[in-house]
Amino acid sequence: MKVNHLFIGGKWTAPAGSDTITVTSASTGEYLGSAPAGVERDIDRAVRAARSAFDAPGGWPAWEPERRAAALVRLADALDAGREAMAGTVSAQNGMPISTAESFEGAVPALLLRYYAGLAAGASGEERRVGLPRGSTVVRREPVGVVAAVMTWNFPQTMAFFKIAPALAAGCTLVLKPAPQTVLDPALLADAIGTAGLPEGVINIVPGGPEAGAYLVSHPGVDKVSFTGSTAAGRRIAAACAALLRPVTLELGGKSAAVVLDDADLDAHTDQLFMASLVNNGQTCFASTRILAPRSRYPEIVELCTAMARGAVVGDALDHATQIGPLVSARQRDRVEGYIRKGLSEGARLTTGGGRPAGLDRGWFVEPTIFADVDNASTVAQEEIFGPVLTITPYEGEDEAVRLANDSAYGLAGTVWTSDLDRGARLARRIRTGTVGLNGYLPDVTSPYGGRKASGLGRELGPEGLQAYQEFQSIYCP
Incomplete structure (x- = not known):
């Protein structure tokens, strides 16, 4: 599989640079394919596309929850239709046994999309609380904005959808940065996004190495970062987000x-x-x-x-x-x-x-x-x-x-x-x-997943995973 373009703004677009990422089979060492290595100008375009999809009047966060939920289900259907190809592509790249890839990479993304579609459909973004000492308060849940999702290679699609599914359900838009070891399966994801008819710019995909990830994490157009990977990289991302006062979710290493x-x-x-x-x-x-x-x-x-x-x-x-x-x-x-x-x-x-x-x-x-x-x-x-x-x-x-x-x-x-x-x-x-x-x-998809100590910050999955992509606003009423 040779991928020649980047998926930005709902379209396959030519990369700004000429470098490529080559992928070899973990089982044989033989050439499997390649994809463009995104550079800063590519990330700028992807963030602008995500920003436009979020900020435009009538854009993704303005959709009724039921309408967003229906789009998530369409994406789940598209992924189900290509689950065998997805499992095989992941397995060839990172060495995951194909039976494991079929159970995880081929099945979990659609499961997550349908779960979060169910949470989103009919959900109220506001509640009124009786105030103390007087009055009342309207508490609103709003999507956090543009999400930078920096991905790992060991369960690339499963872990991506730990982020994509709740972020979409909340009304966020995303820029995904896949790991260089697994840059072929994102092309299948992009095809599924097109088949599902998601609006342009809601999900953008720019593969790259650590430099591209660092640039995306600190980009001024990003509102939140979600990272899965090593504890060492997580510490660097945490430091960058701390300097920017940018919310971050970190799912890091373990020694259980x-x-x-x-x-x-x-x-x-x-x-x-x-x-x-x-x-x-x-x-x-x-x-x-x-x-x-x-x-x-x-x-x-x-x-x-x-x-x-x-x-x-x-x-x-x-x-x-x-x-x-x-x-x-x-x-x-x-x-x-x-x-x-x-x-x-x-x-x-x-x-x-x-x-x-x-x-x-x-x-x-x-x-x-x-x-x-x-x-x-x-x-x-x-x-x-x-x-x-x-x-x-x-x-x-x-x-x-x-x-x-x-x-x-x-x-x-x-x-x-x-x-x-x-x-x-x-x-x-x-x-x-x-x-x-x-x-x-x-x-368990319905329950919070995440670590303590050097294993990370925040939680994914369950309703808690949805809350990670929401902000609260309180309106005090007399």
């Missing part, structure tokens, strides 16, 4: 703990544990990559996790039998292999993996890797690896399990594994993290 209680039946939940810890080849911010195991069952749990990793089918991302595909790039593979060497140098015990799988000489593959006897203070237990590497650390009693789970710079997610769900819920309430799953993990 899987607390296995002594009554857990992991044999019954092996598939769920695999999904919670190794989904998308470990390239997942919410993955429970720190396994905390009770000493009374420690050898058994180490054996189970080792067998789970050793038995995973590693292969081409586009093969439906594949459970672990390649990493997104050679650079990412080098990074993960560096962490594996670090784990060994710090004294962790390698029970399986640690190298490159035999017979897969092309692409960016790393074997699913398990480290046992890991000190929770060690590098591999504290830093986000973003690959198929799990650590196992023993604990004595629930209090120590909670202490170890909370002994992290991150606070995005986590899991608790138990046969007693009430017990699991009590322990989950003690973990300082934005989300926790019991005997599995999957974000």
